[in-house]
Amino acid sequence: MQRAVEYTEEALISGLRNDDDKALAYLYKLHYPMVSHFILSNSGTSDEAKDIFQEGVLIFYEKVKDGTLELTCQIKTYLYSVCRRLWLKKLAEKNRFSGTLDSEDFISLEDEVVTPEETEHKFSVMERAMNMLGEPCRTLLEDFYIKDNSMQDISEKFGYTNADNAKNQKYKCLMRLKKLFFAAYKTAAPAEF
Amino acid sequence: MTETEAIALIERYLTGEMPAREAADFEARLRLDPVLARQAREFEELTSALQQYGQRREVKKKLNAIHAEMEKAAMTTEPAFSFEAPEAELETIKPVQPKWRIFWNAHSTTIAVAASVAILTVFSTLLSIQLWNSMGKQTMRYTELRREVENIKKNQRAINRAFNRKVAPKAEVNPGSFSGTGFALTENGYFVTSYHVINDADSVYIENKNGSRYKVTEVYKDLEHDLAILKVSDPNFTSFGTLPYTVSGNAADLGEKVYTLGFPREDMVFGEGSLSSQSGFEGDTAAYQISIPLNPGNSGGPLFDDKGNLIGVISGKQLDLQGAAFATKSTYLMTLADQLKSDSATRVSLSRQNNLSGRPRKQQLKKLKDFIFMVKVYN
Numbered sequence A: 001m002q003r004a005v006e007y008t009e010e011a012l013i014s015g016l017r018n019d020d021d022k023a024l025a026y027l028y029k030l031h032y033p034m035v036s037h038f039i040l041s042n043s044g045t046s047d048e049a050k051d052i053f054q055e056g057v058l059i060f061y062e063k064v065k066d067g068t069l070e071l072t073c074q075i076k077t078y079l080y081s082v083c084r085r086l087w088l089k090k091l092a093e094k095n096r097f098s099g100t101l102d103s104e105d106f107i108s109l110e111d112e113v114v115t116p117e118e119t120e121h122k123f124s125v126m127e128r129a130m131n132m133l134g135e136p137c138r139t140l141l142e143d144f145y146i147k148d149n150s151m152q153d154i155s156e157k158f159g160y161t162n163a164d165n166a167k168n169q170k171y172k173c174l175m176r177l178k179k180l181f182f183a184a185y186k187t188a189a190p191a192e193f
Numbered sequence B: 001m002t003e004t005e006a007i008a009l010i011e012r013y014l015t016g017e018m019p020a021r022e023a024a025d026f027e028a029r030l031r032l033d034p035v036l037a038r039q040a041r042e043f044e045e046l047t048s049a050l051q052q053y054g055q056r057r058e059v060k061k062k063l064n065a066i067h068a069e070m071e072k073a074a075m076t077t078e079p080a081f082s083f084e085a086p087e088a089e090l091e092t093i094k095p096v097q098p099k100w101r102i103f104w105n106a107h108s109t110t111i112a113v114a115a116s117v118a119i120l121t122v123f124s125t126l127l128s129i130q131l132w133n134s135m136g137k138q139t140m141r142y143t144e145l146r147r148e149v150e151n152i153k154k155n156q157r158a159i160n161r162a163f164n165r166k167v168a169p170k171a172e173v174n175p176g177s178f179s180g181t182g183f184a185l186t187e188n189g190y191f192v193t194s195y196h197v198i199n200d201a202d203s204v205y206i207e208n209k210n211g212s213r214y215k216v217t218e219v220y221k222d223l224e225h226d227l228a229i230l231k232v233s234d235p236n237f238t239s240f241g242t243l244p245y246t247v248s249g250n251a252a253d254l255g256e257k258v259y260t261l262g263f264p265r266e267d268m269v270f271g272e273g274s275l276s277s278q279s280g281f282e283g284d285t286a287a288y289q290i291s292i293p294l295n296p297g298n299s300g301g302p303l304f305d306d307k308g309n310l311i312g313v314i315s316g317k318q319l320d321l322q323g324a325a326f327a328t329k330s331t332y333l334m335t336l337a338d339q340l341k342s343d344s345a346t347r348v349s350l351s352r353q354n355n356l357s358g359r360p361r362k363q364q365l366k367k368l369k370d371f372i373f374m375v376k377v378y379n
Helices: A009-017 A021-040 A046-065 A075-093 A110-133 A137-146 A151-158 A163-185 B003-015 B020-032 B034-076 B086-092 B099-165 B330-343 B361-371
Strands: B179-184 B190-194 B203-207 B213-222 B227-232 B257-262 B269-277 B287-290 B302-305 B309-317 B325-329 B372-378
Touching: A009 A021, A009 A046, A009 A075, A021 A046, A021 A075, A021 B034, A021 B099, A046 A075, A046 B034, A110 A137, A110 A163, A110 B034, A137 A151, A137 A163, A137 B034, A151 A163, A163 B003, A163 B034, B003 B020, B003 B034, B020 B034, B190 B309, B203 B227, B213 B330, B227 B330, B257 B309, B257 B361, B287 B309, B309 B330, B325 B330, B361 B372
Parallel strands: none
Antiparallel strands: B179 B190, B179 B372, B190 B227, B203 B213, B203 B372, B213 B227, B257 B269, B257 B302, B269 B287, B287 B325, B302 B309, B309 B325
């Protein structure tokens, strides 16, 4: 079996923090069945189960990453609660669930629920903005800000004569992205840009 | 300053590429220039959002890879399915794909409940059937028991019938022994018992407490009133002796104290009671109902009143009533005796003198006991 090491909860969290893919895989495989079972037995499909679970794992992962996670229970419980929340929300959106979410006393997850919504929104806006940006801006920005490539590499890759040109191009792209992003993300975005 | 230049500055400042002095200048500008400050804020927000977005995309890619790998693993190694044991799940994680699995995931709880209910139903049905059967057995035992009782009754009846028909019958109603009771009617050998006692008999012997034993033959019978008159045919016989009692020709009164002597067993038994009704079984006016405890063997015995008058002949009892026995009224015996007198060549003289009257019961019994016989019937 390709079952890796057993992780304790602490080991798991520190593994996630240190970009240990095995820890992530372990976490994922360990808890997926539980969530998938929950969603499948609550009128969901396996695709929906996957989406919800991945979202839950992302929330957990990001919290681990930026150190804002305050875990007062087992990871399993945490993930289950988050995914349950997410799923109920989704059901409510689909109008297939008429119960009240606020009557949940399972575990108080008020903060956790607010945050993912906001970030989720932000990320979807960002994704749209990036897609609207078009090439080569998108790749350029991705390479620099996400993949952390050096300007030198980028200018070579995109055929700019020097890094400064590439930099200028990057700033232009960034400004376009800024417009696109803030236009959708915050209606109150400054107009003079 | 164009916006591009501003952004370049901001980026340099934020990434720490700016020399310290320039950075201090820039900070001062930030404080003074709200537009620049906002641009800086927005730049920061945008780039961090971009980075987070990128990170998230990366992670999502990883997760998808993990998911795909997990499904692949599950496809190849068909896992045991258990949500309860997360430790086991890594390898047991299955593809979410196959239809039956989706169905199972969605309905396993329902199926489990249904199966439990089915199992429960089966076993409770089995149990209740077993219970039912055992109850049936119990009632069967009861009926068997009852049947046994009925068998006893049947046996008794069969024995009675056998007695009545063949051997040594006695009471029709009284099940019982091979004998009955009888008493002397005249000094010269006439003798009375119930007809059913000697019915179908080949030979009849009488025997009293003294050991006197005589062969008797039937001379007269009255089926209707269950009476028989016999005569001692034994050559050795001379006389019973003077009878101490007389046969009453009148109906006895209700409430009269009565008693009888009989042979429900080998020894003579005394029984006492009252005359409780002037009619007998099912309103038979030829009989009295008396409250003497009687047993098989008492049939044919004499019924005396307090003064020692013979007022009846014991005939039987009603099985399903407590303390209800019957005796044929002596008037019918008188009638029979009268007929006998007119028919018979030999002298039939009933005793006319009652020697018992006024004597205490014990004295009466002492005098009586020689005249009361056990009737033994053979065939």
